[in-house]
Amino acid sequence: MKFLRVDARDDAVFNAWFAVLQRSERHHSDEDNMGWHPEEWRARSLDEAAPKVHYLYSYGPTPDAPVAVGALEVTRDDNLHWIRGDLFVDPTHRRRGYGTAVLGELESRARELARASLLINVIEGAHEIGTGPNRYFAKARGYRVAEENVRRDLAWPRPNGALDGHWDEWSPLALDYEIISWTKRTPDELVDARAHLSSIMPTETPHVDLDVESEQWDAARVRHHEETTDRMGRDLLVAAARHRTSGELVGYSELSVSREHPGTAYQWDTLVVRGHRGHRLGGLLKVMTMRLLESGGYATKKICTSNSVLNGPMIAVNEALGARVAGGMVAWRKDL
Template identity: 30%
Template sequence: MSIQVDQLWIPDTLESDDAADFLAAVEVARRVRLATWGTDDLAYTPVEKLFELRDPYERQVLLAARLDGRIVGVADVSLPLMGDVDVAEFTLDILPEAQGHGVGRALVQAAEHFARSEGRRHLFVDTDHPAATLGDDQGSLLPDSGPGFVPLASRSVDFARRGGYTLERIEQFSSCALPLDSVLEGSLLAEADAANAGRYRLHHWRDRCPDEWLADMAALDSSAEDLTLAEAAQSGVPAAEWEDYDAEALRRAEDIAVAQGRRAVVTAVEHVESGSLVGVTTISVLPQRQDVVFQDETHVRLAHRGNKLGLLLKISNMQQLRDLFPDVRVIYTWNALENRYLLTVNQQLGFRTAGVTGLWQKQLPDLSQPNLT
C-alpha cells in the first residue's frame, strides 16, 4: 500500500469542480467522530468547515493522506495569527479501517514539517476518550498538571507518546439533553435567585452586544486577573492577547461569527449597586444545525463568586435558548477538571460525562540556534 500526503485545495464553493477532495476530507472527519462518540453531532458540515477556514485570526491548512489514491486521513493544522504565533494546533482524523498502515505517522510528520516551515515550534494535539473507555483496568496516564487521566490502552495515547508528545492536561466533555425538565428548572432558578437576594440583574441578547454594555463586556473578556489558571487555559485566548482585547476586538469577533452564520445566545449579569456587568455566559448555535449547540465560556468576576451567579447565568441562558431555538435537543461543553464549581453546576442542570479530551504538547527544537553539544 502506498501513502501520499498533500495539502488540500480549498474550493471557493462546494459546487466547484475542484471541491471533491475537500468534501471527502470533511466526510473522513465526520466518520471518525461518529466512530468515536457514536454520533456525528461534533462534526462540521462542509458549509460550516468552509466558513471556519476563512477565519481571519487563524490560518488553517488541511493535509490529506491518501492510501492507494483514496483520502483516508486528514490533519487540520491551525496557526494563530495573533498572540502566540509560535503555536500550531493539530487535529488528526484517520478512518478506522485505515489505521495500522502508517497513515497517522505520515500525517503527523507532514503536519510537523509544515508547522516548522511556518516558524511554529510549540505543537498541540488532542486525543478523545469516550466514557466507556475510562473504566478499564489496563492502566492510566496522568497529565503534567491538574486531575484526570487517559487510558494507557488507547491507541491514540500510544501514538501521541511514541510521537514525543506530553500529556499536559485533561478536559471533561459533557452533554445535556434539552429542554430541561420544567420542575428542575424552576427549583434551580429559585435557588439561584435566593442566593443573590436581588443584588443582581440579568440582561439577554443575541449575536451582538448592545452598545451600552460593550465596554463592560470587553473588560470582562480581558480581565485575566479574574481567571484561575484552568479558566485561562480553557478560554482559548492566548495570554499575550488579554490586554489587547477591547471593544473593537469584540465587535470584530462578532462580525466574523455573523459572517460565518453562527448565532450566539448571551446572558450577562449586572451588579445593581455598581451598574457594571460582572458575569456572562454564551451558547453558540451553528449555521446549519439548530438542534445541536455548544456551551461557550462562563465567567464571573472573582469578587462576585459565591452567589450562585454561574447557576443563574446558565439556567437563564438555557431558557433564552429554548425560546429562540425550540428545536435544540442537546448541548455540549468542555470543562477543565479543576473548575469544580462549573462542573457541579453542570451536574445540577443534568449534564452527563460523555468522556474526556487529552491535551498534548510537543516542543520542536530551534534549528536556528547552534548545537553546542
C-alpha cells in the same frame, strides 16, 4: 503520498477532507451531527484576515482521496508560542504509519510558523475516555497531556419547573448583580466590556500543562466573532452579569446553536471574574442562556459542555443543572 493544504473552495477536495474527519469521529461514537459542520470548517478556513484561521491539510495519493487529514489553528496575535491542531486517520487506514507521517508534517508546519509547541486536540467518546488510540499514539511520539477535559451533556428540554427551581435557589446569593441577556449581537454599550471579558477568558480557566496568555480582543473582534458565527449558521445566546453598584460587567456565558442542525447546542465560554465568584453567577448565567434557548423554540435535544477536569466549580454547576458525563477531550503537547 502527498501532504497538501486544502483550498476549501474546491468542493471535491474539501468534501473528501471532511469525509475522513467524519468517518474518524463516527468510528468512536454513533452520535449524529456532532462537532463542527462542514460549512463551519469551510468558513473558518477561508477567512485569512480572522484573528484565527484554520489551515486544512490532506494526506493521500491524491488530494481528493486522502487517507488522513489534519488542521492547524493559526492565530494572528494570540498565544504565538504554541499552536493547536487536529489529526484524523481514516479508520480503514490505521496502523500503517499515516498518523505518524501527518503528525511529522504538522510539526514541520508549526516550526515554519515559529511556534515552540504543537498541541493536538482529540475528542474521545463516552466509552473511550482515557483509552482512545491517541493515548498510545501521542505518548509514544513524545507528547504529554496539556489539557484534560470532560464533556457533559444536558438533556433538553429540561423538566417543567427545573430552570425556575435553579433560579430561585441561586438568585438570593446574587442580589448585588443583574443578569442581562441578548442574542446574536452584543448591545453597543456593552461591547467593550464584553471584549475585555473575552481577552481574559483563557487565563481564568485552569490548564494541566500550558502557559496561556490573555488574548487581544476589542470591539471590532467581538463584532467579527458575531459575524463569523452568524455566517457559520449559528445563533449566539448570551447572558452577562452586571455588578449593580459599579455597573461593571463581571461575567458572561455563551451558548451557540446551529439554525440548520439545532439538535446539539454547545456551551461556549462561561466566565465569572475573580473577586465576583461564589455568588452562583455561573449557574444563573447558564440558566439565563437556557431561557433564551427555550424562548427561541429551537428543536434542541441536548446541550454539550466541556470543562477541564481541574475546574471543580464549573463542573459542580453543570452537575447541579443535571449534565452527565458523555465524552472526553484531551490536548496533547510537544515542545518542538
